[in-house]
Amino acid sequence: MFATQQDHHFDVASIRKDFPILARQIGDKPLVYLDNAASSQMPVQVMDAFAQYHSGYHSNVHRGVHTLSQEATDAFEKVRFKVQRFIGARSEREIVYTSGATDSINLIAQAYGRTFLEKGDEILISNMEHHANIVPWHMLAKEKNLVIRVIPITDEGTLDMDAFDRMLSKNTKVVAVNHVSNALGTINPIAEISRKAHAVGAITVIDGAQAVPHMNVNVSEADCDFYVFSAHKMMGPTGTGVLYGKIEHLEAMPPYRGGGDMILSVSFDTGITYNEVPQKFEAGTPGIAQVIMMGKAIDYMLDIGRDKIQLYENELLEYATNRMRQIDGIRIIGTAPQKASVLSFVLDGIHPHDIGTILDFHGVAVRSGHHCAQPVMERYGIPATTRASFAFYNTRDEVDALVKAIHEVKEVLG
Amino acid sequence: MFATQQDHHFDVASIRKDFPILARQIGDKPLVYLDNAASSQMPVQVMDAFAQYHSGYHSNVHRGVHTLSQEATDAFEKVRFKVQRFIGARSEREIVYTSGATDSINLIAQAYGRTFLEKGDEILISNMEHHANIVPWHMLAKEKNLVIRVIPITDEGTLDMDAFDRMLSKNTKVVAVNHVSNALGTINPIAEISRKAHAVGAITVIDGAQAVPHMNVNVSEADCDFYVFSAHKMMGPTGTGVLYGKIEHLEAMPPYRGGGDMILSVSFDTGITYNEVPQKFEAGTPGIAQVIMMGKAIDYMLDIGRDKIQLYENELLEYATNRMRQIDGIRIIGTAPQKASVLSFVLDGIHPHDIGTILDFHGVAVRSGHHCAQPVMERYGIPATTRASFAFYNTRDEVDALVKAIHEVKEVLG
């Protein structure tokens, strides 16, 4: 049933076999999982890494001389190198493991922001940020009397770059924007943003949670100061993520969390010495199995090929957009020329939650709500949208199932 | 080979079958895993929960109306109730999921400490704390000009309660001690400590990382204000843990990390409203699979029976202590009358790291080092110890293997 035409040798049928959950039924309907922007599914290759780890070589890392501890440390540290290459960082020391994109941004706001920002300094964020890239700045701004300014977006859902240019000033210290918007799908020009931010002496914090699963990312070329993402949106496990930071920033920052592994020595007489970057930021026992799985998820995506994934997903998004546009009374929210993976929409007179529920009755899993991006909703004057978001294991047949189910929604509630 | 005598119907042989890693060879020797205080091993029942989750119902929690999201949310939230009963909390709202004990203590130090402590306030910690219960307080004290005072310990390794009594004053605001010391094995009288702390108006922060795997814990009876632990030391996954806090504290505290799920609404016009406890403290996508596995780990331990576990482990520790005492030139560090799971020792003239390496050559995995408790090492005037730490799947035969290997160490280096 889930074959695709026109797939440039992209063998989606065999890829789907790697994802056991895709064979699931919802009631008597096959699952059509289009909630990938919230969290992607996991291939068996990644799942197996978990069982292998815990059946074979689980142990706490870094601190042991015994074999298991060395094997675990080795596997754990090797992923740092994988991540480095995956996002084009210059050194594996620039890769900090965190518990997710949210944790990463909080780390930056607290360890960088609390240290280096001063009363009156400005943080520019955009009107299309996820709450994860708003609330930490808001909390910091309240504490330190900083000013948050919001870069407006156009009706299409692109950043208003003219406005951005005008807002930049010598007061601008941080520019925090996402690489891809989870609510609109817009791809933002992060290299240009970094260049302009640097010109006024500001740093950039790029939220790449929605970018890394869908496109090539090169943080060095884009010259961002910080870049964050979560493993669970790129075929990996929940509760794990990455903070990329330029080494000079990471070295200048004080630690964030205190505990084991992030110190060199603790003495009540002579004081505390902190460990080096990146360990300085990795207090306590990390998600060892999760990091190893994140490495496997990267391998999995690289094996398929990121270019191929991007090409396939772009075609799928275009197909979906064209089919959806033909539905009467639909309005697509987010129509930027450069988009990835996300199709948000509203239907005349029908509330997104009813759409979500009725689609679920048809086996189609989409998200209805504000997608943790309420300012986007406010911007478009809507309470919520329904969002279909795609991964490379989705198919045109699944898009068709979505469209068919939307017609049923209209029949019931239209 | 791994049978035990005297086991009170504690069927360790069949328990061991649940832990595939215990069948591993290190070189040509069977693994003897005695590094449980660093991290315990995982039974298949817990591992299977991971595969079931990701093959069956993985989805992001809290935000979706579709079936998978409801199933995931359900499973995730049910664990809160399990944890509540497991540690005797009054309400499941008192259970906050974190990424581990270290994260939990940092949350308390930042969200409680930064809010409620003032210049000159005193934090009492003990001389036997893990770095996780030292460094966060140190960082806070430096920032806010607080005073950290250290409760001394006796030669046996018990808290000096007379000194504690004398140190308590109206300036004492926080008493942070572990329930069981990871370096010494000492069980501390947390109910008495809480009672005395409360008498001067201080709160208690109990680090239960080493207690929860080995004994019954009842935070309400002990009347502690906060209690923290990690899943990976109690047969669960890495990167997940719990913060218990009395509801009145949790409600009074501001949030720690900002992001999705911890807010009710975000608007650039009207501001930000935070979610209720415990969600207020759970920003971003949590370790969903990990929490579900933590629930399974609790089930697993309860199925065996915590009393039985405690009894069995106590006998094993006693057996091990008696056998070790007979080794010439050994000194056991930590000889408190009330102990759990841990046997730390030094050997005359032989460095712990050589012991660790040579034991590893014999398949025996122990930890050599300061165990993230350098002040304990300073207290005893030693650079490090070798630590054997037990779980309920360990056996007397394994203790014998340890003792035999120590004799070999002495032969080589003695």
Add this chain to the structure above:
Amino acid sequence: MDTRMKHLYQELIIDHNKNPRNFRVMEEFSHESVGNNPLCGDKMILYLKINDENIIEDISFIGDGCAISKASSSMMTTAIKGKSIAQARALFKDFHDMSTGKLDIAEHPHQLGKLAIFAGVRDLPARVKCATLAWHTLDAALKGEQEITTE
């Protein structure tokens, strides 16, 4: 059509969604409260006119919401208009218990009448709040609270 769907989106609900009753601003009211469901972005304002004998003489609402919440609001207003405060509170309890699964209406006696149509939300945890928002707002209004937020 899917049976679960039929069960939830019944004629009556769809009718009340399309033509909500008592859907208007009230100029002279004795009680007013705003109900928010930030997860959905839903918001309603509820007006009550309660007389000296504690009878709900008039009730109306305005706002935005999904079909379930709109129909529930509409049907609530028709159900409690003319009732006493005590009766309204009793209905709130039954409705709340039904939608959270505490009251099995097939087994136990209840006063819900047509409102029993919302029993289906019990199996849809994410939608319970939609059905109960109006009732929570009513409860808040009766307690004299200006605004509530559910999640």
Add this chain to the structure above:
Amino acid sequence: MDTRMKHLYQELIIDHNKNPRNFRVMEEFSHESVGNNPLCGDKMILYLKINDENIIEDISFIGDGCAISKASSSMMTTAIKGKSIAQARALFKDFHDMSTGKLDIAEHPHQLGKLAIFAGVRDLPARVKCATLAWHTLDAALKGEQEITTE
């Protein structure tokens, strides 16, 4: 006895551990440096007397450490006493490359002599620092640094 163990804890290492050479405080030195390995709690002080021709005339150390680090320190002092700074640096490089697995001493020529006995630590990542602490401390002393910390 286990072969891996034999490979690491050879006679020579055990002898140097028990009877470390040049194990004393030096009163008149030209260079001094403190080496710390906080993970192990190990600490050493290294003293050098280097003459005007850049020859290491005398070398000694004191400190606490495991057998590997003590033997390595002891053997280092005997190996470089009387050598030039340049020769000592070359030895450091070879030793470092050997113990971190970059130099395969079976394949490539090297000047290590008896020091090749430490090749076994290559397979024990947690112990590499023990074998190299003395050498890193030497390197620091030659650079004029007072203290180093490895982990």
